[in-house]
Amino acid sequence: MFTGYLQFKPKLFDAEYNINAVNSLIGNNHQKCDLLVMPELANSGYLFSSAQEAFDASEKIPDGKFCTNLFNLAEKYNTNIVSGINERAGDKLYNSAVLVTPAGDCFVYRKTHLFLEEKLWFTPGDTGLNVFEINGDFGKVKTGIMICFDWIFPEAARTLALKGAQVITHPSNLVLQYCQKAMFSRAVENRVYTITANRTGRETNSGKELFFTGSSVIVDPKGNYLSSAGESDELISVVEIDPSLALDKNVTTMNDIIKDRRTDLYNL
Numbered sequence: 190m191f192t193g194y195l196q197f198k199p200k201l202f203d204a205e206y207n208i209n210a211v212n213s214l215i216g217n218n219h220q221k222c223d224l225l226v227m228p229e230l231a232n233s234g235y236l237f238s239s240a241q242e243a244f245d246a247s248e249k250i251p252d253g254k255f256c257t258n259l260f261n262l263a264e265k266y267n268t269n270i271v272s273g274i275n276e277r278a279g280d281k282l283y284n285s286a287v288l289v290t291p292a293g294d295c296f297v298y299r300k301t302h303l304f305l306e307e308k309l310w311f312t313p314g315d316t317g318l319n320v321f322e323i324n325g326d327f328g329k330v331k332t333g334i335m336i337c338f339d340w341i342f343p344e345a346a347r348t349l350a351l352k353g354a355q356v357i358t359h360p361s362n363l364v365l366q367y368c369q370k371a372m373f374s375r376a377v378e379n380r381v382y383t384i385t386a387n388r389t390g391r392e393t394n395s396g397k398e399l400f401f402t403g404s405s406v407i408v409d410p411k412g413n414y415l416s417s418a419g420e421s422d423e424l425i426s427v428v429e430i431d432p433s434l435a436l437d438k439n440v441t442t443m444n445d446i447i448k449d450r451r452t453d454l455y456n457l
């Protein structure tokens with residue numbers, strides 16, 4: 190199975206620009222890719238200064254224009270795509286991610302753990318952490334989604350692993366320095382593949398500034414970094430993985446990291 194990330198610099202408030210940017214990166218990628226992960230809030234950018242700004246930059250799932258383009262891409266390139274979306278649902282906003290399939294299915298995850306000022310505009314996710322099965326000539330693979338700051342709660346990746354995720358997709362807009370290193374632990378402690386698709390670049394708005402750390406990574410169940418992007422690259426990176434390796438939870442002949450859990454002594 191071929192999996193990858195698309196790292197780019199979304200433009201704040203400019204869905205058209207963001208659609209063209211991902212289309213051109215995908216159009217110029219000639220490698221087969223069965224599962225492609227894009228950054229958090231890829232339709233809208235990140236650094237809002239008010240709830241109204243965040244709302245104006247949001248769209249509905251599945252018929253907003255960024256999402257509609259994802260369906261077209263998934264069908265045209267026969268690829269499953271996970272992308273962050275600033276989602277409007279009635280009068281609420283969610284920091285969401287969609288998984289769209291070549292067959293036109295759409296699954297939604299709404300970010301569980303909001304970071305900093307996200308708490309001012311987004312409603313905390315209500316979907317829970319779920320696993321979705323994708324299929325193709327690579328067979329059937331269970332894929333989980335978490336978004337950016339969810340990484341700092343090991344419970345998020347663990348919940349997905351307990352639900353059978355073989356590949357954890359992780360759309361991100363990272364600003365702290367730790368996550369790319371921490372994904373080693375999320376992968377090893379759960380014996381899963383992780384794909385962190387981070388954004389790059391700087392955003393400024395109303396006197397505020399954020400620098401995003403790029404450096405997207407794919408880690409395998411034994412902690413090998415299969416791909417690492419540069420801090421400011423705009424690119425697609427694709428690697429071949431064997432998702433069946435994520436079904437083997439043995440770290441020694443006598444230690445299965447799922448079965449050895451002492452749930453009589455702790456809850457998760």
Ligand code: ACM
Nearest residue numbers: 304337338362363
């Ligand atoms: C983050 O959760 N966007 C840092």
